[in-house]
Amino acid sequence: MGRRERKKAATRQALADAALRLFLDRGFDQVSVRDIAEAADVSTTTVFKHFPSKEALLFDLDSDREAALIAAVRDRPEGMSVPRALCEHTLRMHSDGTDDPEMARFVELTESTPGLREYGRRMLMRHEAALAAAIAETTGVPADDPGCAALAHFALETVGFARGRADARRSIEAAFALLEHGWPAAGQR
Amino acid sequence: MGRRERKKAATRQALADAALRLFLDRGFDQVSVRDIAEAADVSTTTVFKHFPSKEALLFDLDSDREAALIAAVRDRPEGMSVPRALCEHTLRMHSDGTDDPEMARFVELTESTPGLREYGRRMLMRHEAALAAAIAETTGVPADDPGCAALAHFALETVGFARGRADARRSIEAAFALLEHGWPAAGQR
DNA sequence: TTGAAAAGTTGAGTCGTTGCACTTTTTTAG
DNA sequence: CTAAAAAAGTGCAACGACTCAACTTTTCAA
Structure with a gap:
């Protein structure tokens, strides 16, 4: 796996982690996508390059x-x-x-x-x-x-x-x- | 029934009619609430005073x-x-x-x-x-x-x-x- | 090294939806 | 009957989710 894919995976993971933490902390509707993006230090648009929707940030583990x-x-x-x-x-x-x-x-x-x-x-x-x-x-x-x-x-x-x-x-x-x-x-x- | 309620009912009906016409014409996602409001000659805010959501404009007849x-x-x-x-x-x-x-x-x-x-x-x-x-x-x-x-x-x-x-x-x-x-x-x- | 493709990032914009302020109508009190 | 106050209707501006078109960076083959 190249460096690029590793970085991509890291960003994705950082987003999912930040989202889970914030959601559990404040509740889903009280957290905006901007908040999550900021917590992971990316722009809001980037969030949607990794996940199709705000909800998808939570259901990252769907396999199995x-x-x-x-x-x-x-x-x-x-x-x-x-x-x-x-x-x-x-x-x-x-x-x-x-x-x-x-x-x-x-x-x-x-x-x-x-x-x-x-x-x-x-x-x-x-x-x-x-x-x-x-x-x-x-x-x-x-x-x-x-x-x-x-x-x-x-x-x-x-x-x-x-x-x-x-x-x-x-x-x-x-x-x-x-x-x-x-x-x-x-x-x- | 007073004049006020009659006007209210008329506006509501005009909105539902305009919405149905536009939806059938162009498809649900290709019509914005602003389009519907304009077709009925009211502001977009007024639409939501009569209907709780865009979808509700279609399902006006739910009784029975x-x-x-x-x-x-x-x-x-x-x-x-x-x-x-x-x-x-x-x-x-x-x-x-x-x-x-x-x-x-x-x-x-x-x-x-x-x-x-x-x-x-x-x-x-x-x-x-x-x-x-x-x-x-x-x-x-x-x-x-x-x-x-x-x-x-x-x-x-x-x-x-x-x-x-x-x-x-x-x-x-x-x-x-x-x-x-x-x-x-x-x-x- | 270079150059093009892939991927990331961004800012501006759209759309559904809501709060706040303003106008109009209806009801109530004097 | 009139003035005031309560209620209801309306609109502007704004927020949050999400998209689009451009721009920058990274990767990798020739």
Whole structure:
């Protein structure tokens, strides 16, 4: 890697670090892009050469998420259903956000700012097609099967559903119970 | 109704009309709020006294939607399941958008602009709580039952899912089939 | 060494949106 | 009925996110 790319990476990292620090300190809306640029000692325009938007400064670590999602489906234990595997994966991701206090503050920031909620949701939904393809593959149906796409969409949407509900874990489980067993018929209630 | 309110209503209508005309003509992003204000012969500030955002200029008619949604659940034929009723209602709403050519252009506009898609989705999702309550009522469970909330959320989310897919009707039906019967067990495939 | 491409930086500008001040209308008090 | 005060409408100027067109610097091959 040449000197140039190293410097570019350093600037990028400095921007992401400064942004995270300022956001956690003052809140997303109380920090302007100018502030971040100044803290990293570059001009505001330069910020947008490295990141497509103000929100993107926070979601710099987006990789691996898709891979973990696909793996949860593909490498699930023998005999476990796809919705069940996705449920457990979602619960696992969710508890990751409440263990580490550093991470907890980050999660709290993203969930309390409407703009960041939307952005996070869109980031997550970009994996819909890949997840649908993985589901189709393990169940042996055509890759564009609408049922697989629907399951993928709803499974990803579940975190958005649980957000803001009183008992998040119970909401996640209820959502996946619906996806796995369907709406209970009139007699079974 | 006094003269003042009449004038206010007239200005509001003029703004909504001018906005719709310009948006259909040039596209949402190619029209600035200043253009709309000028077309209605007011200042840009006045626009935001009547509408909370640029997007709101298009979604002026949002009422009745929630009422129709609730009615579809509450007044469904004897013996019809809740997901089935919601499926038919969703399909009915969807075909409304493709019949009338005027409406078709409107739908095409809202679906082709990312900002408008998000806004429309949020408008729709505001009905989640009311729909969940209606579902809970007809099935005789506590109003805050997470299963009902999940069904409400996913049913509303279905239009967002079908959007942008090749065969929208088939996608809607597949989504509701999943919600009604659940993910088919390994043997049934 | 040189010269052109790639990348970084900048200042000026656009667009959505909001605070502050000003004008007009409606309501209230004398 | 009139004056004052409250309320509502309107516009100018400004802020913050983001883009564009130019300019400067860095890199690297010939």
